Amino acid sequence: QSVLTQPPSVSAAPGQRVTISCSGSSFNIGNNYVSWYQQFPGTAPKLLIYENNKRPSGIPDRFSGSKSGTSATLGITGLQTGDEADYYCGTWDVSLSAVVFGGGTKLTVL
Amino acid sequence: EVQLVESGGGLVQPGGSLRLSCAASGFTFSTYWMSWVRQAPGKGLEWVASIMQDGSEKYFVDSVKGRFTISRDNAKNSLYLQMNTLRAEDTAVYFCARDLPSCYGGSCSWGHDAFDVWGQGTMVTVSS
Numbered sequence: 001q002s003v004l005t006q007p008p009s010v011s012a013a014p015g016q017r018v019t020i021s022c023s024g025s026s027f028n029i030g031n032n033y034v035s036w037y038q039q040f041p042g043t044a045p046k047l048l049i050y051e052n053n054k055r056p057s058g059i060p061d062r063f064s065g066s067k068s069g070t071s072a073t074l075g076i077t078g079l080q081t082g083d084e085a086d087y088y089c090g091t092w093d094v095s096l097s098a099v100v101f102g103g104g105t106k107l108t109v110l
Numbered sequence: 111e112v113q114l115v116e117s118g119g120g121l122v123q124p125g126g127s128l129r130l131s132c133a134a135s136g137f138t139f140s141t142y143w144m145s146w147v148r149q150a151p152g153k154g155l156e157w158v159a160s161i162m163q164d165g166s167e168k169y170f171v172d173s174v175k176g177r178f179t180i181s182r183d184n185a186k187n188s189l190y191l192q193m194n195t196l197r198a199e200d201t202a203v204y205f206c207a208r209d210l211p212s213c214y215g216g217s218c219s220w221g222h223d224a225f226d227v228w229g230q231g232t233m234v235t236v237s238s
Contacts, residue, residue, distance in 0.1 A: 099157035
C-alpha cells in the first residue's frame with residue numbers, strides 16, 4: 001500500500017485532456033513539493049513536473065501540475081498515443097523521513 | 111552529457127550480499143544529494159536510500175535499514191549501495207538518481223522531493 005494514492009488507470013481519446021490525481025496527507029503533499037514522472041516499459045522514469053507545477057527543460061507545456069492542500073494533479077492536454085505510459089507522483093514525507101511515491105497510474109490513449 | 115550508469119546487479123541467493131555502483135558524469139557530482147530507487151517486477155517505484163553530498167547524512171526506507179548501506183566516493187564520481195542479508199522481496203531493478211534542489215535567488219535547499227537524472231537501472235534477482 002503506497003503512502004500516496006493514485007488511480008491505477010485512466011484513459012482518454014487522442015487530442016483530449018486527462019488528469020491524474022495523487023492524494024496524500026499533511027506529512028507529505030501538504031507540506032512539500034510534489035514531482036511527477038513518466039515511465040515507459042523497460043526504461044527509467046523521466047521527470048515531468050517538479051515543485052508542484054514546474055517543467056524541466058524539454059517537457060512540452062501539454063503537461064502541467066497543480067497542488068491543493070494534500071492532493072496534487074497532473075494534467076495532460078492534446079493526448080497523443082505516445083503519451084501511453086505509467087505516471088508516478090512523489091514527494092518527501094516528514095513523518096517517515098522518506099521519499100514516497102504513488103502506486104502509479106497507467107495511461108491508455110484509446 | 112549528464113549521465114548515470116549503474117552496474118553490479120545479478121543473481122544472488124537469499125541471505126547473500128551484492129554491491130551496486132553508479133558512475134556519474136557530466137555534472138559536479140560532489141554538489142548533489144544522490145539516491146537509489148528500486149522497482150520490483152511489474153510494480154511501482156520505491157525509494158531506497160539517499161546520501162548527502164559529503165556522506166554525513168543518510169536516509170533509508172524502513173525495509174532495508176540495518177541491511178543496506180549507501181556510500182559515495184566524490185573523487186571517483188561514484189555512488190554505491192551495499193546490500194546484505196538479501197531477501198526475495200529485494201528483487202528489483204535498482205536505479206541511481208540525482209536529487210533536484212530547489213533554488214531561489216542563488217540559494218538552494220534540498221527537499222528530497224524530485225529526481226531529475228536517472229540511470230538505466232541494474233537488475234538484482236534474489237533467488238535460490
